[in-house]
Structure formats: C-alpha cells, structure tokens
Amino acid sequence: MKGNHWFIAGIIAFLVLMFAIECRLPKKFVWNPTFSHYDKQPFGCAVFDSLLSSSLPKGYSLSRKTFYELEQEDTALRRGILVITDNLHLTNVDVEAMLKMAERGDRITLVGSSFSRILKDTLGFECGYSSFNPLALKKDAIALRSKDSLYWVGDSAIYPRQVFCFYPQLCQSHFFADSISCEIWAKKTIVGGESHPVAMSVSWGKGEVMLVSTPLLFTNYGVLDGKNVAYLFRILSPMGGFPIVRTESYMKETAQVQMSPFRYFLSQPPLRWALYLSMASILLFMIFTARRKQRAIPVIREPENKSLEFVELIGTLYYQKKDHADLVRKKFFYFTEELRREIQVDVREVAEDERSFGRIARKAGMEAGEIAAFICEVRPVVYGGRSISEKEMKRLVDKMNEIINHI
Structure with a gap:
C-alpha cells in the first residue's frame, strides 16, 4: 500500500475512534427554553409535539400563521388553537382576530409566563411574572428539594381533585383573576399561604379562551416528569374534540428556524465533533500533499x-x-469562384459575357477586349477538352493569376 493510502486509512480510523468516544460521553443538556418543535433539549417541544400527534384523536398539527391569518381562513370546522411561548405579546389585530375565532366556537389556549397589556385589558386579568433561572432549577434537582404543589380545582365531575408537584422554577408565574368572570382550573399556594390561579378559562361567544401561566410544563421536561403529564392533558381536554393547531408564530425567531441537515449535525455533539475533525483532517491532507511531485516532462x-x-x-x-488541360480546368473553376465572390460576376454564363467582361475590365484596370479574348481562349480548354502544351498551360494560369491580383 502506498504512503498516501496509509495516511487516508489512518485518518479514517482516527475519525471512527473519536466518533465512538463522543457517542459514549455524557450528554450535555441546554436548559434554555425554546419551545421549538425541533428541539429535543429539556425545554424544547419535540417530545411534547410527538406525544400529542400520536394521542389526539382529531389530529394535531403545527403552523406558523398568526391569529389574523388563521381567522381569515374560511372554514366551517371548529379548531383548537394552542400557543406556547415565554412572553406572549399580542397586537390589537391579533387579539381581535383571536376573539373572533373564539366567538365562532374555537377553543384558544394561550400558554405563557407573561402576556401583553392589550390582552390583559381585554380579558380583565393580571399576571405575576418571575424570570426563569436554570441554575436554581438544577440546584433544586440535585439537592432533591421539595416541590411546589399545583392543585387541580376544576369541575370535579370531569376530573377529580388532584395535587401535582413541580419544582418552583417551573411554575413561578400566576394570575390575579379577582375581577374577571372565569372558571379556575388550577391554583398554587405562594409564600404566606395565599393561593393564585395558574390555569383558568374565559368563555367568549360560542368558544372560550384558556389562559395558562406555566409554559415550561408544556415542554419535553414537563411531559417526561413522572405522572405530571396528566396535568397537561387536563389543560388540553377542552380542545380534545377538535383538531388542534399549535402556532409557532409568536415564538422567538431563533426557535422557528427549521433544522436543516447541516444544522442537525451541529446540534449533536458527536456529529459536530466528527464534522470538525473531518474538516481539520482534510486541511492537514491538503497541507501535506500540496508539495508538487516532479514528473518527467x-x-x-x-x-x-x-x-x-x-x-x-x-x-x-x-x-x-502530362494532363495540362485538367490543371487549367481546375484553376479556371477556382478563378470563376473568386470572381463570383469578389465582384459578383459569373463568367460561366455566356449570355452575360458583355456585362461580365466590362465589369472585370473596370475592376482589374484592363481592356474589355483583352478579357474577352482570354475567356474565349480558355473556354474550349475547360469545356471542349482541347489539349494544350505545357507552355500554353503556364500562360493561361499566369493570366488568371494576373486578373485576380488586379481585382
């Protein structure tokens, strides 16, 4: 095996070894909430969307349309619209379109830790907000500290009263709903023993608007957190009889980017390192093989x-x-072609002799009679088959050359 082949085989073996090592290394989790359909990290929604797609009887789909675009769709089929994000900031147009959909009978579920002022004023509620701290969550999880309790207080005829336990960092936001006519589904107790709702429903027209202040529970982490997935299905149960559409239009733009194959490579540590090592190996190969190899010229x-x-x-x-006439014949054909191309004269047409001889004489600066005598002399040799001597052949050829040179 040549040296280059050994070099390539060594590079491939090295890449395979590094890939195997990276696959066996502990996975590093990213605790930033994205709520993205493509994010398999704890606070993405890849597992959440997969679970709903396979379990909801009427169907579950994703969309990037706003409430205005969804409201403009002319459909008699009532739907459930789900929005999950950290900070839900709706414009006047969004709120108006959302309420029109609810008035027609759609079920709207808004899940967020904070909401825009226009939505609060329209529905008449307030929301307490605390920022999420992933470091505090990891410390509580490592120390096995006690969890906060969420109390399901909805209609007991549908679901029995039950307590769900979550880490405090996952359910820090809550509602103030004293001045709103609503149905409270779940509450949590804060410091001082006071309880506030974290999930409630507001009837609007033929439909209703559900408000939930715990978006982190609707992520991969919340779905896989023991038996607490039942809490999510209780929240989504009013929309269970409708096809549900989750719109990602109100998420951060970085979370809405689709995962291309190259982006997927970069998102997986083993594949990312394999890509980096491949590029480095190719660069080294180019450097070591860039020297020109001298070959015999x-x-x-x-x-x-x-x-x-x-x-x-x-x-x-x-x-x-000794076929002098044939040589003159070939020269004559070349001579007539030159005249036809240069001065548009065809001396093979006998009927046009007078005009042709005059035009050749003017172009060549010779007498018309001299041209006529020459053509009449050479035609019997070309067309009549008359034999000529070598001396006559030279004279006729020289005359044709003379005429061509003067034109």
Missing part, C-alpha cells in the same frame, strides 16, 4: 508542415500524366 515535437510535400506530390502526378 515529455518532449513535444513541433508538428511538421506537410502542405509543401503534398503540393509537390500533386505536381509530380500532373507532370507525369
């Missing part, structure tokens, strides 16, 4: 000019055959 001879040899061969053949 072949001697390229200049092509020989065979034209003169060919002319001599043809001339020898005519000289041996």
Whole structure:
C-alpha cells in the first residue's frame, strides 16, 4: 500500500475512534427554553409535539400563521388553537382576530409566563411574572428539594381533585383573576399561604379562551416528569374534540428556524465533533500533499508542415500524366469562384459575357477586349477538352493569376 493510502486509512480510523468516544460521553443538556418543535433539549417541544400527534384523536398539527391569518381562513370546522411561548405579546389585530375565532366556537389556549397589556385589558386579568433561572432549577434537582404543589380545582365531575408537584422554577408565574368572570382550573399556594390561579378559562361567544401561566410544563421536561403529564392533558381536554393547531408564530425567531441537515449535525455533539475533525483532517491532507511531485516532462515535437510535400506530390502526378488541360480546368473553376465572390460576376454564363467582361475590365484596370479574348481562349480548354502544351498551360494560369491580383 502506498504512503498516501496509509495516511487516508489512518485518518479514517482516527475519525471512527473519536466518533465512538463522543457517542459514549455524557450528554450535555441546554436548559434554555425554546419551545421549538425541533428541539429535543429539556425545554424544547419535540417530545411534547410527538406525544400529542400520536394521542389526539382529531389530529394535531403545527403552523406558523398568526391569529389574523388563521381567522381569515374560511372554514366551517371548529379548531383548537394552542400557543406556547415565554412572553406572549399580542397586537390589537391579533387579539381581535383571536376573539373572533373564539366567538365562532374555537377553543384558544394561550400558554405563557407573561402576556401583553392589550390582552390583559381585554380579558380583565393580571399576571405575576418571575424570570426563569436554570441554575436554581438544577440546584433544586440535585439537592432533591421539595416541590411546589399545583392543585387541580376544576369541575370535579370531569376530573377529580388532584395535587401535582413541580419544582418552583417551573411554575413561578400566576394570575390575579379577582375581577374577571372565569372558571379556575388550577391554583398554587405562594409564600404566606395565599393561593393564585395558574390555569383558568374565559368563555367568549360560542368558544372560550384558556389562559395558562406555566409554559415550561408544556415542554419535553414537563411531559417526561413522572405522572405530571396528566396535568397537561387536563389543560388540553377542552380542545380534545377538535383538531388542534399549535402556532409557532409568536415564538422567538431563533426557535422557528427549521433544522436543516447541516444544522442537525451541529446540534449533536458527536456529529459536530466528527464534522470538525473531518474538516481539520482534510486541511492537514491538503497541507501535506500540496508539495508538487516532479514528473518527467515529455518532449513535444513541433508538428511538421506537410502542405509543401503534398503540393509537390500533386505536381509530380500532373507532370507525369502530362494532363495540362485538367490543371487549367481546375484553376479556371477556382478563378470563376473568386470572381463570383469578389465582384459578383459569373463568367460561366455566356449570355452575360458583355456585362461580365466590362465589369472585370473596370475592376482589374484592363481592356474589355483583352478579357474577352482570354475567356474565349480558355473556354474550349475547360469545356471542349482541347489539349494544350505545357507552355500554353503556364500562360493561361499566369493570366488568371494576373486578373485576380488586379481585382
């Protein structure tokens, strides 16, 4: 095996080894909330969306349309619209479109830790907000500290009263709903023993608007957190009889980017390192093989000019055959073609002789009679088959060359 082949085999073996090591290393989790359909980290929604797609009887789909775009769709089929994000900031147009959909009978579920002022004023509620601290969550999880309790206080005829336990960092936001006519589904107790709702429903027209202040529970972490997934299905149960559409239009733009194959490579540590090592190996290979290898330079001879040899061969053949008339005939055909191309005169047309001879004489600066005498002399040789001597052949050929040179 040549040296280059050994080098390539060593690089491939090294890449396979590094890939195997990276696959066996502990996975590092990213605790930033994205709520993205493509994010398999704890606070993405890849597992959440997969679970709902396979379990909801009427169907579950994703969309990037705003409430205005969804409201403009002319459909008689009532739907459930789900929005999950950290900070839900709706414009006046969004709120108006959302309420029109609810009035027609759609079920709208808004899950967020904070909401825009226009939505609060329209529905008449307030929301207490605390920022999420992933470091505090990891400390509580490592120390096995006690969890906060969420109390399900909805209609006991549908679901029995139950307590769900979550880490405090996952459910820090809550509602103040004293001045709103709503149905409270879940509450949590804060410091001082006071309880506030974290999930409630507001009837609007033929439909309703559900407000939930715990978006982190609707992520991969919340779905996989023991038996607490039942809490999520209780929240989504009013929409269970409708096809549900989760719109990602109100998420951060970075979370809405689709995962291309290259982006997927970069998102997985083993594949990312394999890509980096491949690029580094290719660069090293280019550096070590960039030196030019000297090879024997072949001697390229200049092509020989065979034209003169060919002319001599043809001339020898005519000289041996003594066919002087045929040589004049070929020269005459070339002569007539030159006249036709240069001055548009065809001396082969006898009916046009007077005009042709006059035009040739003017262009060549010769007498028309001299041209006429020459053409009349050469035609019997060309068309009549009259034999001529070598001396006559030279004279006729020289005369044709003279006329062509003067034109």
